[in-house]
Every structure is written in structure tokens, then in C-alpha cells.
Amino acid sequence: MADPSSYRPKPGQIPDSPGVYKFRDEHRRVIYVGKAKNLRQRLANYFQDLAGLHPRTRTMVTTAASVEWTVVSTEVEALQLEYSWIKEFDPRFNVKYRDDKSYPYLAVTLNEEFPRVQVMRGAKKKGVRYFGPYGHAWAIRETVDLMLRVFPVRTCSAGVFKNAERTGRPCLLGYIGKCSAPCVGRVTPEEHRELAEDFCSFMTGRTGTYIRRLEKDMTQAAEEMEYERAARLRDDAEALKRAMEKSAVVLADATDADLIAVAEDELEAAVQIFHVRGGRVRGQRGWVTDKVEAVDTSGLVEHALQQLYGEESGDSVPKEVLVPALPEDPDAVSQWLADRRGSQVSLRIPQRGDKKDLMGTVQRNAQQALGLHKTRRASDLTTRSRALEEIAEALGLDTAPLRVECFDISHLQGDDVVASMVVFEDGLARKSEYRRFQIKGFEGQDDVRSMHEVIGRRFKRYLQEKERTGEWEDSPAPTGPVPAPAHATTPPGPDGPTADGARPPAHGSTPPPAGTAEPAAPEPVSVREEPREDDGRPKRFAYPPQLVVVDGGQPQVAAAKRALDELGIDDIAVCGLAKRLEEVWLPDDDDPVVLPRSSEGLYLLQRIRDEAHRFAITYQRAKRAKRIRSSPLDDVPGLGETRKQALIKHFGSVKKLRQATIDEICEVPGIGRRTAESVAVAFAAAAPAAPAVNTATGEIIEDDDGGDRT
Numbered sequence: 001m002a003d004p005s006s007y008r009p010k011p012g013q014i015p016d017s018p019g020v021y022k023f024r025d026e027h028r029r030v031i032y033v034g035k036a037k038n039l040r041q042r043l044a045n046y047f048q049d050l051a052g053l054h055p056r057t058r059t060m061v062t063t064a065a066s067v068e069w070t071v072v073s074t075e076v077e078a079l080q081l082e083y084s085w086i087k088e089f090d091p092r093f094n095v096k097y098r099d100d101k102s103y104p105y106l107a108v109t110l111n112e113e114f115p116r117v118q119v120m121r122g123a124k125k126k127g128v129r130y131f132g133p134y135g136h137a138w139a140i141r142e143t144v145d146l147m148l149r150v151f152p153v154r155t156c157s158a159g160v161f162k163n164a165e166r167t168g169r170p171c172l173l174g175y176i177g178k179c180s181a182p183c184v185g186r187v188t189p190e191e192h193r194e195l196a197e198d199f200c201s202f203m204t205g206r207t208g209t210y211i212r213r214l215e216k217d218m219t220q221a222a223e224e225m226e227y228e229r230a231a232r233l234r235d236d237a238e239a240l241k242r243a244m245e246k247s248a249v250v251l252a253d254a255t256d257a258d259l260i261a262v263a264e265d266e267l268e269a270a271v272q273i274f275h276v277r278g279g280r281v282r283g284q285r286g287w288v289t290d291k292v293e294a295v296d297t298s299g300l301v302e303h304a305l306q307q308l309y310g311e312e313s314g315d316s317v318p319k320e321v322l323v324p325a326l327p328e329d330p331d332a333v334s335q336w337l338a339d340r341r342g343s344q345v346s347l348r349i350p351q352r353g354d355k356k357d358l359m360g361t362v363q364r365n366a367q368q369a370l371g372l373h374k375t376r377r378a379s380d381l382t383t384r385s386r387a388l389e390e391i392a393e394a395l396g397l398d399t400a401p402l403r404v405e406c407f408d409i410s411h412l413q414g415d416d417v418v419a420s421m422v423v424f425e426d427g428l429a430r431k432s433e434y435r436r437f438q439i440k441g442f443e444g445q446d447d448v449r450s451m452h453e454v455i456g457r458r459f460k461r462y463l464q465e466k467e468r469t470g471e472w473e474d475s476p477a478p479t480g481p482v483p484a485p486a487h488a489t490t491p492p493g494p495d496g497p498t499a500d501g502a503r504p505p506a507h508g509s510t511p512p513p514a515g516t517a518e519p520a521a522p523e524p525v526s527v528r529e530e531p532r533e534d535d536g537r538p539k540r541f542a543y544p545p546q547l548v549v550v551d552g553g554q555p556q557v558a559a560a561k562r563a564l565d566e567l568g569i570d571d572i573a574v575c576g577l578a579k580r581l582e583e584v585w586l587p588d589d590d591d592p593v594v595l596p597r598s599s600e601g602l603y604l605l606q607r608i609r610d611e612a613h614r615f616a617i618t619y620q621r622a623k624r625a626k627r628i629r630s631s632p633l634d635d636v637p638g639l640g641e642t643r644k645q646a647l648i649k650h651f652g653s654v655k656k657l658r659q660a661t662i663d664e665i666c667e668v669p670g671i672g673r674r675t676a677e678s679v680a681v682a683f684a685a686a687a688p689a690a691p692a693v694n695t696a697t698g699e700i701i702e703d704d705d706g707g708d709r710t
Contacts, residue, residue, distance in 0.1 A: 017039060020069065021070075023093075033082055036078070056093070056293055076332050080336060082306075116156070131204075255276060257320035258275055262304070268290055272285075272286040288370065298328055305337070320346045386600050390600055420436055421612070439453060459544075557575065560574050636679055647671065657683070665679055
């Protein structure tokens with residue numbers, strides 16, 4: 001625990017200008033980001049008597065080891081910079097709102113030639129118009145189904161669209177009148193885009209125009225005795241009215257506004273947001289957060305505004321934002337919102353009328369969300385705490401293992417051997433810390449050697465991070481031999497980054513070799529010599545676990561323990577969980593530890609082991625699929641994806657390309673004679689693909705139409 005007076009800036013050193021400040025811990029990680037109108041006055045508050053500070057503020061300043069600041073010209077710039085730094089550094093003492101789920105949006109892809117209406121989740125994309133968010137995806141689909149009668153916009157995927165375009169036959173929606181079928185040319189791109197824009201216009205609240213137009217056309221058709229057309233127009237108008245009824249009118253003056261309410265106690269806060277467009281509630285979302293910093297309702301509102309609108313622009317920021325309490329500097333926040341919208345934004349507290357009544361509804365939703373969250377978390381937290389205590393008791397640990405890492409090996413008959421590392425903190429998966437490994441020390445199948453290699457590589461990187469951050473001064477050097485670093489080159493996958501290879505080791509990051517007598521203490525490394533260490537981001541492999549779990553029995557546990565011993569690490573517990581009888585194995589013990597089947601500790605270990613297995617097998621299958629999809633064309637130097645596709649398209653299949661002569665290959669645009677010769681040599685060197693066999697009849701399937709089986 002640091003004494004704040006040890007890093008307190010000298011009097012007069014801090015400017016009295018607006019700015020943003022960062023507190024860093026002893027490892028140079030950013031732990032708190034704040035902004036101030038006057039940096040000198042604000043920072044002075046942190047260096048008063050510790051007894052006078054809020055408990056959370058006191059914890060932060062005693063955890064920090066340094067403070068630095070950046071001066072800006074305006075308070076709006078300070079707000080923007082604070083938001084950017086919180087997003088970049090993810091400081092542990094800042095309030096961070098996180099959605100408890102990914103809310104679905106109704107999206108119209110106006111960035112495509114033929115815009116598509118669909119349900120979208122996740123990050124917003126440029127050129128796509130979004131409506132929502134909605135509580136459930138089925139609510140979006142019901143609304144779209146009603147509106148397609150009047151606005152028959154394309155809803156199919158790119159694959160379905162291209163297939164219909166190729167065959168000249170539209171999909172079912174095209175036949176029943178719920179798609180204008182641009183795939184077969186029933187409408188021009190301009191006409192289809194106009195339909196999509198009318199769809200967006202209706203969703204933004206301009207509903208009366210379209211309903212009146214339909215009713216006028218219906219009346220005219222009836223007067224002309226076109227009764228079938230009149231009936232269809234009547235049904236269209238009713239469909240639009242039903243779509244409107246799904247979002248009740250809450251503000252009679254067709255207001256566009258977002259209403260934000262906060263429910264809080266001493267430890268947590270819940271935020272609820274209602275998105276009102278055209279006087280109707282078009283979306284709802286909410287967050288719950290721990291109050292890890294001393295913050296009041298005004299501060300929670302300001303953080304919520306940053307979270308909501310930090311990545312938004314244009315009409316995504318409404319004209320009016322209603323809040324329960326104004327931020328500390330409402331003018332600066334209003335100006336920041338106006339800059340993002342491109343026009344004036346009103347930020348205020350509703351005082352009377354419909355808006356105040358609606359704010360009460362949002363507030364009740366926030367209270368209910370906080371109560372529900374506390375009920376769920378109390379039960380879950382109690383269970384996880386009991387599970388960790390049971391694991392500590394069964395394994396003879398001094399304290400509960402708050403960070404657990406589990407390793408698993410996966411392969412297919414000795415091919416594509418990979419390993420996974422999953423991390424659970426406080427009993428919950430921390431997927432950002434997951435890592436993947438390729439086994440490179442040997443060929444073939446040997447789970448024990450693979451486990452030894454993976455554990456060694458992971459904790460060798462941990463020792464490198466300790467040296468890089470200067471902790472070698474206070475820690476003894478490893479007493480065993482340290483193998484040379486190995487760095488995998490596999491790119492990140494969907495579940496997490498690859499363990500070694502995202503970047504080369506920093507200068508001076510290899511642990512010193514052990515001597516035969518007394519190991520020499522390594523030279524301290526100054527973090528200022530390594531530029532990356534000043535960025536404040538959490539480092540890979542920087543945090544050691546209290547417990548290492550391996551998927552396997554006594555041999556795998558012994559291999560993991562031997563790898564740790566070779567690195568001189570003796571303060572990390574190791575155990576293994578064998579699948580057959582779910583026994584827990586400890587190093588140097590001949591008999592396993594048997595936990596009761598009803599044990600919460602055993603259930604948690606099983607969940608961790610199963611997650612490691614899932615992560616490993618997902619990676620292994622991806623590698624195997626990539627290898628199976630490989631082609632002799634992959635080995636031709638200078639032949640990129642574009643020219644590969646041109647070759648396949650020209651000949652129709654790899655089989656026909658394999659049979660082509662060099663002169664025929666040269667006829668493909670963009671393929672010169674030297675490249676054609678390289679292609680021919682590559683196919684000549686590759687073994688012909690085995691013929692496909694129909695397992696039901698035993699017949700050999702000819703590939704005349706060109707399936708690529710290389």
C-alpha cells in the first residue's frame with residue numbers, strides 16, 4: 001500500500017487549467033481517469049488526510065503510485081478525452097456500465113445497393129440505419145412482418161439473394177407480395193431504395209403520411225369499383241396501425257427524446273433508458289454497475305451519457321435528453337452532445353406533465369432492475385464463494401483461489417495438436433484472458449509432453465512480465481533452467497487471442513539463466529526503457545493464478561508441476577481433474593482427492609475444465625478445417641486470393657484447372673506465363689485428391705461440376 005504523500009506533486013506544479021488526470025499503480029497500469037475544470041483544486045482533494053476521504057477514494061490513492069495529467073483548452077475537450085481514456089485503459093476504479101445482454105436492433109442496410117431489413121446485434125456499422133434497441137428479437141420480427149405488406153423491402157441474406165438472381169426465381173416472400181423481388185428485376189435499384197427510405201421514415205415516427213395515403217388510395221379504388229385492390233389497401237393500412245400500436249404513445253407532441261433514470265445504493269447502481277421517437281417508446285435498455293469510485297447521482301448520469309453517446313453521431317443523439325440529475329458541468333456535457341449530433345441538444349430535468357410522469361415510469365423500471373440484480377447476485381455470489389472455499393479446503397490452500405487457470409490439450413489422432421488456457425476470476429469466466437497455444441516442441445501425440453510445454457511457455461511469459469515491470473528487484477530469480485522463448489504465430493480467433501506471437505518479447509524480457517551455484521540476481525529493468533509499458537494497458541500473462549488446473553490425471557499434473565519447478569515457481573498450486581471418475585489429483589500424491597458429487601467446489605472445477613475443453617477443441621477444429629480446405633494454389637508464390645478466384649471461375653473447378661495446359665492457364669486475365677507455369681508445377685507436385693464415395697451405394701462420385709476437394 002502506497003503513501004499518497006510519496007508521489008504528491010510539488011506545490012505550484014499542477015496547473016489551474018481544465019484537464020484530464022490519470023492515476024497509475026506501481027506497474028504503470030492506469031487505475032483511474034478523471035477530469036476537472038481546475039486540475040490544481042481537484043487533485044488537491046486526493047492528497048488530504050486519508051481519514052477524510054471516501055473509503056473507495058482512499059483505496060484508490062493508496063493503490064496508486066503516481067499521478068499525471070494532460071491540459072486541454074476547454075471542458076468539452078476534457079470530457080471527450082476522459083471518455084477516450086476510459087475506453088482505452090479500462091481503469092479498475094472507474095464506473096463502467098456494461099449491458100447484461102446484447103440488445104437487438106432493427107437495422108436497414110442503406111450502404112448496400114439493395115438495402116436489407118434485418119435484426120442486428122453488437123457494434124453499429126457505418127451506413128446502416130438502426131432502430132431500437134428492442135427487448136426481444138421476436139418483437140422486431142412481428143413489426144417487420146406487418147410493415148412488409150406496405151414496404152416490401154428485401155429481408156433475405158446475401159447468399160439467398162445471389163441464388164435467386166442466378167436462377168431467376170424469387171424466394172417465397174417475393175411470391176406472396178412481402179418482397180419487391182429486386183433479385184429478379186421486378187423493381188429497379190432506385191425504386192427499391194425508395195421503399196427502404198419510406199420504411200425508415202415510417203419507423204422514425206412519420207406515420208400519418210403513409211396511413212392517410214393508403215386510405216385515400218383505398219377510397220379512390222372503391223369509387224372506381226376496384227374492390228379487390230381497395231380491400232388490399234385497407235388491410236395494408238390496418239397492418240401499419242397494428243405496427244404503431246405495438247409502441248404506445250407516451251408523449252403527445254411527437255417528441256424525440258431519451259429518458260435516463262438511476263436507482264442506486266451504497267454499492268451498486270442501475271440505469272434504465274427509454275428511447276422515445278415520435279412520441280412513442282421505440283426502445284429500452286439498462287445497465288447495472290458496481291460503484292467502484294465515490295460518485296453521486298450526477299456522476300452516474302454523466303458516465304451513462306458517455307456510455308450511451310460516446311460512439312454515436314447524427315440522429316442517434318436525440319434533440320432532448322431527460323435526466324434525474326444534471327451532471328457537474330451541464331453546459332459542457334450539452335455542448336459535447338451537440339457536437340456529436342450536429343445541432344443543439346437540450347439536457348434537462350423534467351419538472352411537470354407527461355415527461356415527468358414518464359420519467360417516473362423509467363425510475364420504477366430502474367428500481368426493479370436493481371432489486372432483481374441484487375436477488376440474483378446474492379444467490380450467485382454466495383454459491384461461488386462456497387465453491388471457492390470448498391476447493392481451498394480440499395486442496396489445502398491457505399486462501400480461496402480467486403484466479404484459476406485451466407489448461408487442456410486437443411488433437412485428432414496426433415494431428416493439429418493445440419492447447420487452451422481459460423481463466424476464471426472469482427468463479428466467473430474472464431474470456432478476455434483466454435489464450436491458445438500451438439504445440440511446436442515435437443511432432444505427434446503426447447499429452448504429457450504437450451502439457452509440460454504449454455505450462456512452461458505460459459509461466460515463462462509471466463516471469464518475463466515480472467522482469468519487464470521491474471519486479472525482479474524484489475523477487476528471487478528462478479532456480480531451474482529457463483527454456484528459450486517460443487513464439488507462436490497463429491492469428492487471434494473468435495474466442496480469444498493466441499497465446500504467443502501477438503507481438504515479439506520486449507527488450508530485456510528473457511529471464512536470466514540460472515547458475516550452478518547461487519543464481520545471479522538480474523539487473524533491474526526500468527519500465528521507461530520500454531515504451532509499451534507506459535501505455536497503462538493490462539499486460540498479457542502479467543497476473544499469476546492462485547491455482548492451475550489441468551485436464552487429466554496424475555501424469556499431466558506431474559508434468560505441470562515439473563514445468564513450474566524448472567522455472568523456480570513454488571507459490572502456485574496445481575491440481576488435475578480426471579474425466580473418468582471426476583477425481584482431483586495433486587502433485588506427489590498417490591491417491592486422488594474425491595470431492596462429494598453434490599460439492600459446489602467440484603461443480604465449479606467441472607465447469608472450468610469443460611470450458612477449457614470447449615475452447616481447445618474449437619481451436620483444433622478451426623485449424624483442421626483450414627488445413628482440409630488448403631489447395632495447391634496456396635503454395636504458388638505471388639498468387640493472391642483475387643487471381644485464385646479468377647482461375648477457379650474461368651475453369652469452373654479445381655479438377656478442370658488441374659487438367660489445363662500452361663497455354664490454357666495463360667488465357668485467364670491477369671495470369672502471366674511464369675505464374676501459369678508455377679500453377680502447373682504446383683498441381684503436378686500435389687497428390688491427386690481421393691475420389692468421393694457415396695457411402696450408401698458404394699459408387700464413386702464424379703466431380704464434373706467442379707467441387708474443390710484438394
